Every structure is written in structure tokens, then in C-alpha cells.
Amino acid sequence: MTTNPVIELDNLSVRLSGREILRGLTGSLSGRTIGLLGPNGAGKSTMINTLLGFYPISGGTGRILGLDIRTQQREIRRQVGYMPENDSFIGQMNAVTQVRYMAELSGLPPEAALERAHEALYYVGLGEARYRKLNGYSLGMKQMAKLAQAVVHGPKLVILDEPTNGLDPSARQRMLRLIKEMRDSGSMHIVLCSHLLRDVEETCEEVVILKQGKIVHISNLEEERKLNKRFLELETYGIQNGFVDAAEKLGCECAALDNGRVKMILGDGVEIRDIYQLAADRDLQLRRLSHRRDTLEDIFLKAMRGEDTPEVKR
Amino acid sequence: MAVYKRTYKPYTGAMTPEWSRFLILPRFAWRTLFQTRFILIFYVICFFYPVGAAIAIYLNHNLSFLSQFSPKLASSNGLFEVGGRFFALYTSIQAAMAFILTSFVGPGLVSGDLSNNALPLYFCRPFSRTEYVVGKLSVIALLLAFITWVPGLLLFGIQGSLEGWKWVSANAWLAWGVFVTNFIWTLLISLLALAISAWVRWKVVAGGMLLVIFFLGSGLGQAINAILRTDAGYWIDLAADFGQICSDFYRIKDHTDVSTEEALTSLALMCALSVWLLWRKVRAYEVAR
Numbered sequence: 001m002t003t004n005p006v007i008e009l010d011n012l013s014v015r016l017s018g019r020e021i022l023r024g025l026t027g028s029l030s031g032r033t034i035g036l037l038g039p040n041g042a043g044k045s046t047m048i049n050t051l052l053g054f055y056p057i058s059g060g061t062g063r064i065l066g067l068d069i070r071t072q073q074r075e076i077r078r079q080v081g082y083m084p085e086n087d088s089f090i091g092q093m094n095a096v097t098q099v100r101y102m103a104e105l106s107g108l109p110p111e112a113a114l115e116r117a118h119e120a121l122y123y124v125g126l127g128e129a130r131y132r133k134l135n136g137y138s139l140g141m142k143q144m145a146k147l148a149q150a151v152v153h154g155p156k157l158v159i160l161d162e163p164t165n166g167l168d169p170s171a172r173q174r175m176l177r178l179i180k181e182m183r184d185s186g187s188m189h190i191v192l193c194s195h196l197l198r199d200v201e202e203t204c205e206e207v208v209i210l211k212q213g214k215i216v217h218i219s220n221l222e223e224e225r226k227l228n229k230r231f232l233e234l235e236t237y238g239i240q241n242g243f244v245d246a247a248e249k250l251g252c253e254c255a256a257l258d259n260g261r262v263k264m265i266l267g268d269g270v271e272i273r274d275i276y277q278l279a280a281d282r283d284l285q286l287r288r289l290s291h292r293r294d295t296l297e298d299i300f301l302k303a304m305r306g307e308d309t310p311e312v313k314r
Numbered sequence: 315m316a317v318y319k320r321t322y323k324p325y326t327g328a329m330t331p332e333w334s335r336f337l338i339l340p341r342f343a344w345r346t347l348f349q350t351r352f353i354l355i356f357y358v359i360c361f362f363y364p365v366g367a368a369i370a371i372y373l374n375h376n377l378s379f380l381s382q383f384s385p386k387l388a389s390s391n392g393l394f395e396v397g398g399r400f401f402a403l404y405t406s407i408q409a410a411m412a413f414i415l416t417s418f419v420g421p422g423l424v425s426g427d428l429s430n431n432a433l434p435l436y437f438c439r440p441f442s443r444t445e446y447v448v449g450k451l452s453v454i455a456l457l458l459a460f461i462t463w464v465p466g467l468l469l470f471g472i473q474g475s476l477e478g479w480k481w482v483s484a485n486a487w488l489a490w491g492v493f494v495t496n497f498i499w500t501l502l503i504s505l506l507a508l509a510i511s512a513w514v515r516w517k518v519v520a521g522g523m524l525l526v527i528f529f530l531g532s533g534l535g536q537a538i539n540a541i542l543r544t545d546a547g548y549w550i551d552l553a554a555d556f557g558q559i560c561s562d563f564y565r566i567k568d569h570t571d572v573s574t575e576e577a578l579t580s581l582a583l584m585c586a587l588s589v590w591l592l593w594r595k596v597r598a599y600e601v602a603r
Contacts, residue, residue, distance in 0.1 A: 052438050054598040074440045082438035088431040092346055104338045106439045107329035116325060154325030187324045
């Protein structure tokens, strides 16, 4: 994982039509793929549009790849690719012409732009359909064409706004595979804005959760996954007879629940076989033992249930 | 073309200079425009009068050739005078052609991008709203330049080369007039067409709006002048204002009761209004109020 922050937000606020849409966003994100989550109307798209300079900032500031979003907008746009949420295309153009056009607007010379346009369209799987007009494309194809124009100029950061919207399962899988490929290529960072938790969970290393224009949670999914490896949920039958105390003596953190259920975080050096041994020593039946892990859904729901958080939970 | 690389690779090559990127818009737009046979044919027709005028100027200086058909011509000083009236007529004909061409080309320029949500694709790149407006403006303005002031100056050059340097120095004001009047006209109708295109998404209606602004504005302006016995109607009579500017620059009889300064101010205000309207619409996303 890179250490330089990709996005830094410093009390960023945005007010549109007299309404405060983003309220004092603060945080630093440095994952290779960053998921931007939140219910509808949470301010995800507004945040993206503000970072791209589409909306005026009413307070605070932010940095993308170390560049100030207030003063270095043009420099930022040189290094960023953007895939909008809605249908966006230039009427009457075929895919290769539009992607070439976009590459030229990003500064590529005409010959290089044409070559890159062909490559980008092949890359997203539209190679055979690249001479067809975009207004005749299916929804899935339009999404891929939008992805092609977002990456054609070789950006360092790609912002994808709801890339799997309206896609059928196979097209969705194809899109997620491409995002993972781009992530694993190591040549670019990705910000994925979505309300689909599975998409974010599958592709992102870091996640920001927005609620009512505020950041309510930032977490590093990779680190949480590592932590969750040692999180067990047990269902016992019989008299526990000091089982929990013995486990705590081994260095585990335990919480005894009703009906013989125990939640446990294994201590350093403690293995599952040690827990079996403790149970066997006490003639305690272990009816179920599972690695419990906080899914992104759990994290998201917790963040949504929480009161308006004054400081970001991290 | 053959594509060998099917994996993603960042681009590391040279970049084009930023100042020149607005010219990408006309290059792509013209390619699409001239795929329409009607536009192509009409654009060719727009050159008929300049070509005819060039032939006429040439023949005007080759009376020995014409005298083969009519011996009287050999003793005359020429068929016609190439002066203010000649170029005023040229400007009025080419201005009308430019207006018709604009009403076909202009309406789709911005409305297409707006209805297809294409503006975020432009503005997420190192490409500003100003560059977008200048780029779109140059789609029409350059197209019109090649049928208005560019051939006009060529006609002046042909006449000058046939008459000699003395004529050129004595009539340099004509070249200035050709450039200024045609430039003002092309700028005005280009900006109006773009502004209408940004606000009216239906092409046919947008094309009609351009006609309405000129013809209805002209009629309304004259009605105001007649009923209220004032000159205030000229502020909305753009055709009359332009006529006055032409009269002044080509040094022919005054066209209207309005002064050239007032006419120029009226057209400048209309251009400013068009830019303001355009500026309000040309943005990546509209904020819902």
C-alpha cells in the first residue's frame, strides 16, 4: 500500500443553492482503491464533483495526489480520469472517435490518441463494437465506453461513479474484474463511488462512509480483514465451568452471550486447537465454531445507525 | 488498425500544447458536419457569389476580351466600379448566406452535448469552460470566415493586384470595412446561435429561434419606432444596426436614423447577453434549485 495520501480532506464544505451538502469533511485516504459509500443523497457524487472542481467550495480545502483542489485544478485534471454516473456521450460519434476525441482533449497528439483509443476499447472488451455509434450501445456497453474514455490518457487516479449501475450480473462481473485488474496493475489509484456494498467490498482496500454530507466512518478494509481472522463465534452446550476464564487466561478477549454463545478474539500465539483443548478439558461440547468477521455491511450499518459523529471513527 | 496491446498501460508520450486544444472541437465538429450532404452542398453554394465576383473583377480589367462580344466596351473605363457599393453588396449577400448556414449548423452544437450529458466528459479534463465556448464558437466562426471576410479580402487583393498599389493604398479602408463588418456579423450570429443552442435543446426550434430573433426583432423594432416616434426600436433591430455599420464602413448613404456608435453598442450588448446565457448553461452539472 502506498503511504502518500491520494485524497486529503481538510474541513471541506460545499453549499449548493443555500443548502449545505458537504459538511466539514476531514480525512486522509491512501489506499490503491478507495470505496466511497453512503445511502442515496449522502453526498458521494457531490464530493466527487467537488474534487473535480465542478462545484464551488464553501469552506475548507482538499488535496488530490498532493495537489490543492482550490488552486491546482487544471493540474489535477491532467492526472485524473472520470467515469460519470449517468449516460454521457457525444451524439453521432462512434466509440473509437469519441474515445480518441477525449484523449486529444486530455492532451494526446492525434496519432497517439487514435492508437490509445483502440487499445482502451479493446481493453474494456469493446474491440469488436468500436466502430458502432454510442447512442446504439446497450447500457453495459455504454458503461464500458465510459470506462475506456476515463483511462485512455493514462491517469494516475480514476474516479468511477457507480460503474456497475444497471449492469446485468455478467457485465457487472466483467466491470469488477477490470477494476481489479487496473488496481493490480499498480499504475493507478481508483476511487469507486457506489451504494453497492459487495462491489466496494470486492474491489476496495479503503472505504469512506458518508451520511448526510458528513464522513461517519473511514476504515482500511485490508487491516480489518487481518484483524477479523482472529475473531471467533462459538456455540457451546453444557456447563461452561470456567471455560471463558481459562480462555482469557490464555490471552483471548471473550464475551459470554446467552444460550451458551461466546464471542472471542484469539490472543497472540493462541490457535483454535487450544480452544478445542480447553473445551475438552471441561467436557464442554462445541456445537459450532465459526470465524466471525465484520462484513462491510456490518460496518456500513453500524455507521448508519450511529448518531451524527463529531469525529471520524477510524 | 491492428491492436497488439490489450492490457492497460499508462501513457508516457508527448502532449500537445494547451493553448491549441480548443481547435480540437472544430476539427471533430466539421468532420461530422460535412458528412451531411445538404450542409456540404450549401457550403459550396456559399462560394458561388465570391467566385462570380472574382470573375467579374477579372473581366472588368480585361475589356479587350469582352470587346470581342460587344465592341463598345473597348472604349469604356470598365463595366462597374469596385468600391464601397460593390463590397456592401458582397457583404449583404454573404451575410445572408452565413445566416442561413448558421441556422442549420448552430443549433446542434451545444444542445447535443447538453442532452447527452457530455459536458462532464469535457470538463473533467484539462479543458476549461472558456476553452469549450471558444472551441464551439470557432466551429461556426471559422466556417463563416471562409465564406465572408476571407474571400472578401481575396477579392480586394485581386482588385488591388489588377489596379496596382496606388489603388490599394487609396482604398485600404475597404479592406478594413470588409474585415470588420463581416467579422462583427459572424461573431454576432455565431454567439446567438450558440446561446440559443444551449437553452433550446430541440434543433428545429433552435434554428427557428434564430430567425425569430432577427425577423421578429426587426419588425418589432420598426413598429416601436413608428408608433412611439422614437429610435429606441433600433436597439432590438439587429439587421438595421448591421446595415448602419455597413453603410458607415463602406462610406455609402446612411442606412438608418441610428448612429454607428449606437448600432455597435446594440450588437455588442447582444453579444454580451449571448455570452452570459451561454456561460450560465455551460457547466459540468447543473445545480438543482
